[in-house]
Amino acid sequence: MTADDPTRPPTRRRTASVTACPDGPLLVRGDVELVDDRGNPVDRHRATVALCRCGSSAIKPYCDGTHKAIGFEAP
Amino acid sequence: MRLPVDRGPLSTEVRKVLQAEPGSARAADLVPVAAEALRTTDDLLADDDVQLTLFVLYELHHRGFDDVDDRWEWDTGVLAARGLLERALESTLRERVPVPDAVPARRRAVADALFAMTAPRPGPSVARYVWRHAEREQLVELLVQRSIYQLKEADPHTWAIPRLTGAAKAALVEIQADEYGGGRADRMHSALFARTMRGLGLDDTYGRYVDAVPAVTLASLNTMSMFGLQRRLRGAITGHLAAFEMTSSLPNRMYGDGFRRLGADLDTTWYFDEHVEADAVHEQIAGRDLAGGLAEQEPQLVADILFGAAACLYLDDLVGTHMLGAWERGESSLRAPVTAAAEGAA
Structure with a gap:
């Protein structure tokens, strides 16, 4: 049985997920290493994080809700 | 916390009852006094006597009072009076709060309706x-x-967690776990807020400033307690949370910048900065998985989900109007002056 085996009970799996919120950020859950362009780890303070998708967040790579103020529409 | 100073005949009577031995016959007298307070009020949401009484009665379920026996929490006389007051609070809100209708009980439709209601306004x-x-x-x-x-x-x-199931419950737990610091007591949002209070030289003791806040502020909290305590209103508390989270990230950036403008350090603004990031996550989970998820599980709750959200926004506006009005007149928004230690960071 591999880690990706879908028959494995969900509580035992450590797979990460990325959820694309309509016209909003990417929600990232699970064991994912976030690094900057030099490979340095990005501080992560919570289990589930929202990554900016509109490009206008003041706290990139995280979302700060600015997509709502600028009327961002996801492709 | 000790019982706050009473603000009228009803809260005076409540103080007398709660300082007696639990089971005292006097509790039965609360209902007619409460009924009289409701009969004579001009504006329930701005009524100091009624809102303080509700605050006190709900606080029995939160942390209680040092000078009140905990057994009063489930005293039937006290609950009867609270029921009378909260039915009036709920009907006042249902009369006054505009709620969008014709929103289908689908996850995306409910989330879209909530994001539209809470869209940033100039x-x-x-x-x-x-x-x-x-x-x-x-x-x-x-x-x-x-x-x-x-x-x-x-x-x-x-309080809503045990009343929900499945996806909606998992979503609420995911949000609340983060609110409570993800397992770290010093990162609990309430603890970060206490840090901000200390940064401005304020006393962070729970309930320290109840006597200073006006009725509208208490009404806003009482509404949350009412929605949270009643399983029947699980849709409303869910919508309330969604609206709360959806109107948080952008304002908290302004709060943080405002505090920095006046010299606050990072420790003092941590609370606001944390909310900019955290609530951008929470609003997505609250709108889609929690409120949207609950709407699909229990379609009959859609109207209450939207009512809870609208009530949150309505009360937030009332409190905001009160504060801005006072400040623009050069007055205090508090009932009584509060002294903060001068050595605070900002």
Whole structure:
């Protein structure tokens, strides 16, 4: 049985997920290493994080809700 | 916390009852006094006597009072009086709060409706005022007003957890776990708020400033307690949380910048900065998985989900209008002056 085996009970799996919120950020859950362009780890303070998708967040790579103020529409 | 100072005949009677031995026959007298208070009130949401009484009766379920026997929490006389008052609070809100209709019980439709209701609006707001104009005394007032809820931040919504199932329950737990610091007590949002209070030289003792806050501020918290405590209103507390989270990230950036403008350090603004990031996550989970998820599980709750959200926004506006009005007149938004230690960071 591999880690990706879908028959494995969900509580035992450590797979990460990325959820694309309509016209909003990417929600990232699970064991994912976030690094900057030099490979340095990005501080992560919570289990589930929202990554900016509109490009206008003041706290990139995280979302700060600015997509709502600028009327961002996801492709 | 000790019982707050009473604000009229009803809260005086409540104080007398709660300071007696539990089971005292006097509790039965509360109902007619409560009925009289409701009969004579001009505006329930601005009525200090009624809102303070509701605050006290709900607080029996939150943390209680040092000078009140905990057994009063489930005294039937006290509950009867609370029931009378909260039915009036609920019907007042249902009359006054505009709620969108014809929203289908689908996840995406409910989330879209909530995001539309909470879309950023131009115009005056407490956050913009704090960002650009507030002076130190007004920052102190803001924290005092907020302290009534924020020192128990997330608690009223947590009451909904055992009333939900499946995806909606998992979503609420995911949000609340983060509110409570993800397992670290010093990162609990209530603890970060206490840190901000200390940064401005305020006393962060739970309930310390209840006597200073006006009825509208208490009404806002009482509504959360009412929604959270009643399983029947699980849709409303869910919508309330969604609206709360959806109107948080952008204002909190302004609060943080306003505090920095007046010299607050990072430790003092941590609470606001944390909310910019955290609530951008929470609003997505709350709108889609929690409120949207609940709507699909229990389609009959859609109207209450939207009502809870609208009530949150309505009360937030009332409190904001009260505070901005006072500040623009050069007055305090508090009932009584509060002294903060001068050595505070900002």
